[in-house]
Amino acid sequence: MSIQADELRKKTYFRLRALQGAVQELGPRVRWATSARFLWNLLRSSAVGLKQQLVAADSNAASFSQVVQSIDSTTDVLHSLLWCVETGSAERVPQPIVSALEHLVSQLVPESRVLVCYDWSPSNYGYLREFLGDLTNNIRTAVLSDSVEEPVRRAADHLPEFFPVIFLPAAERDNVLLHAALAHEIGHGLVEKLGLPAIQVPPELASTILTLSAPEWGDLYELHGRWLRELVADAWAVCLLGPAPLMSLEMLAPTFGPERTHPSSNLRFRVMQQCLRATGFISDETPVTDMEWIAAKTTSAIELSASAVGNPNLPHCASARTWMEQYIDHIAAFVHGKASDLVYTAQRWEDECDTREGGTARRHQLVRRLLYAAPADVIEINGAEIPANLPAIVNAGWTVYADPQLWHSFVESFGEAGLDAEYKANRKLQRLVLKAIDSVNIQHKWGLES
Amino acid sequence: MILSAAKIRDRMNDPYPRKLVVSPVLDATQQLQSGEGSMDLRLGQEFMLPDPAVLGCLDALDEAQAERELTGYLRAVHVSLGGTFVLHPRQFALAATLEYLRLPTDISAHVMGRSRWARVGLIIAMATYVHPGYAGCLTLELQNLGEAPIQLSPGFPIAQLLFEEVKPPHTQQPGQLACATGPEFWSLLSNSDLAKLTDLRRGHDTLTGDRGWTDHHAKKSD
Numbered sequence: 001m002s003i004q005a006d007e008l009r010k011k012t013y014f015r016l017r018a019l020q021g022a023v024q025e026l027g028p029r030v031r032w033a034t035s036a037r038f039l040w041n042l043l044r045s046s047a048v049g050l051k052q053q054l055v056a057a058d059s060n061a062a063s064f065s066q067v068v069q070s071i072d073s074t075t076d077v078l079h080s081l082l083w084c085v086e087t088g089s090a091e092r093v094p095q096p097i098v099s100a101l102e103h104l105v106s107q108l109v110p111e112s113r114v115l116v117c118y119d120w121s122p123s124n125y126g127y128l129r130e131f132l133g134d135l136t137n138n139i140r141t142a143v144l145s146d147s148v149e150e151p152v153r154r155a156a157d158h159l160p161e162f163f164p165v166i167f168l169p170a171a172e173r174d175n176v177l178l179h180a181a182l183a184h185e186i187g188h189g190l191v192e193k194l195g196l197p198a199i200q201v202p203p204e205l206a207s208t209i210l211t212l213s214a215p216e217w218g219d220l221y222e223l224h225g226r227w228l229r230e231l232v233a234d235a236w237a238v239c240l241l242g243p244a245p246l247m248s249l250e251m252l253a254p255t256f257g258p259e260r261t262h263p264s265s266n267l268r269f270r271v272m273q274q275c276l277r278a279t280g281f282i283s284d285e286t287p288v289t290d291m292e293w294i295a296a297k298t299t300s301a302i303e304l305s306a307s308a309v310g311n312p313n314l315p316h317c318a319s320a321r322t323w324m325e326q327y328i329d330h331i332a333a334f335v336h337g338k339a340s341d342l343v344y345t346a347q348r349w350e351d352e353c354d355t356r357e358g359g360t361a362r363r364h365q366l367v368r369r370l371l372y373a374a375p376a377d378v379i380e381i382n383g384a385e386i387p388a389n390l391p392a393i394v395n396a397g398w399t400v401y402a403d404p405q406l407w408h409s410f411v412e413s414f415g416e417a418g419l420d421a422e423y424k425a426n427r428k429l430q431r432l433v434l435k436a437i438d439s440v441n442i443q444h445k446w447g448l449e450s
Numbered sequence: 451m452i453l454s455a456a457k458i459r460d461r462m463n464d465p466y467p468r469k470l471v472v473s474p475v476l477d478a479t480q481q482l483q484s485g486e487g488s489m490d491l492r493l494g495q496e497f498m499l500p501d502p503a504v505l506g507c508l509d510a511l512d513e514a515q516a517e518r519e520l521t522g523y524l525r526a527v528h529v530s531l532g533g534t535f536v537l538h539p540r541q542f543a544l545a546a547t548l549e550y551l552r553l554p555t556d557i558s559a560h561v562m563g564r565s566r567w568a569r570v571g572l573i574i575a576m577a578t579y580v581h582p583g584y585a586g587c588l589t590l591e592l593q594n595l596g597e598a599p600i601q602l603s604p605g606f607p608i609a610q611l612l613f614e615e616v617k618p619p620h621t622q623q624p625g626q627l628a629c630a631t632g633p634e635f636w637s638l639l640s641n642s643d644l645a646k647l648t649d650l651r652r653g654h655d656t657l658t659g660d661r662g663w664t665d666h667h668a669k670k671s672d
Contacts, residue, residue, distance in 0.1 A: 443474050
């Protein structure tokens, strides 16, 4: 079986298990909703049907897409139902990663608060601008008006800077590694607070690109307006967390098109790759790096998206490519200029470890801990253990999951084999990463410095 | 042989796979006092409270119950650092240690309560042995046998752990790497016992059910 088919098989299987878990969880709740009982039975039988399809399609990669589609639609119905039966689920949002991200962005936007709620659509991370942001601004504007008493105005001054609500897919709530995609949504908040770079599209280039693309794509300037926000949010995500958001977004396989909010995967990955290059995670000069797997994985995604019909970033258009490279550099430079002290670089990942006396690099220490079935929460520097930081933990988790050799040895350490064993190992990896983030948050609250 | 505090420190600094992992250690000086042969463990943030109203009785042989009803029987509660959790008299709750343990294969451990808690009637753990090679947070079985409610907070030093060397080293069993990060409610019986006892019960039910007699009558007629 090819690597791609194997990946798809793994992904499908994990989603099926997530669906089964959701049905299981739904059971006790819908007992009280008689109208939902019929639907629940239907969904349970759908899950059985999907499992049979998966078994039948084991050696046939082509039919996996059908299975994935069925799972998607079933999960959609399931989560709509969940939404009806249960509301107010925000307390179960995984807080450790949210508060760790909040700690990061508060260095850029002091007093910022990040609010995350569940979304019931599968694999859908989102950013809702017209919600709390506007509300807070309205309160602030109204309360700060001259007619209001001074003490009230002072209190309003201390209102926290809320980012508008960020949505996280409920079906993926235990998938901490995927939550690196939250950094992209938080990037939208930073775009709102810190602005966008001024980039003009040369008219002759716009007409060339529009000629190459399908006619229904319409006005490139209009597309550019929508896409630039997304690309800068991507750049912020990489700035905050390093390579992890790129891996999350690749896993989510975002779609693109003229009607979509997001630009092509090609362009998004190239922006993020350029940011990674600028921060030292990917190097053109170094033929073999520890992060080479990122380049390998994203190359396949780029090739796929580049072959799609109507993609304005077609690689054979040399002038477009040259311009795109400048465009990407501009975005990366803009973000790094805003956050030069905060930007997460490969050097930062390596710097604080003692490599002179046989010590191992920081990232390897964390990976080693995960392979030993321990949370990746501390690193050893000159014989003393200090708490690791969020980007290092999440990237260590991704390193274990995305590197085939490391992943194989991680699964093997649990002494089992097969897809179900991989699923269980995946759950354990997620737990170890979440525990590490939680542990570091606790140490931070306790007064131990990170 | 029970490990002294100095030996515990040494094992925590050992390379893999001899390394003893206890994490996070919020106050090493206090949790690992040099004169003692044990390590203090703190109370974690996750709790599970049983809700007897949703279950007739716990039946270890009822697979359907294990899959479906136990989910409702235990209610998960998360308490943030700085928050409180009140355990009322006679109340039972599952909790977990804040610390995650990864024992090497030549070290086992025993969880013990602390006298200060025992004297107010708080029982910490009933299943106290931790196998060599174990990975995960420890589940604590809290019960308040006292007369007054006890207010607990995550981060309280609640238990102590005695480490013991195992010779020769234990062979790592796959099931021991549970990687639990909160309290766990395990199945009550092992798979082989479950299958055997289920068969025996099924045979017994069929026998008494066909005749429409009680067990007592069946014995009499034989």
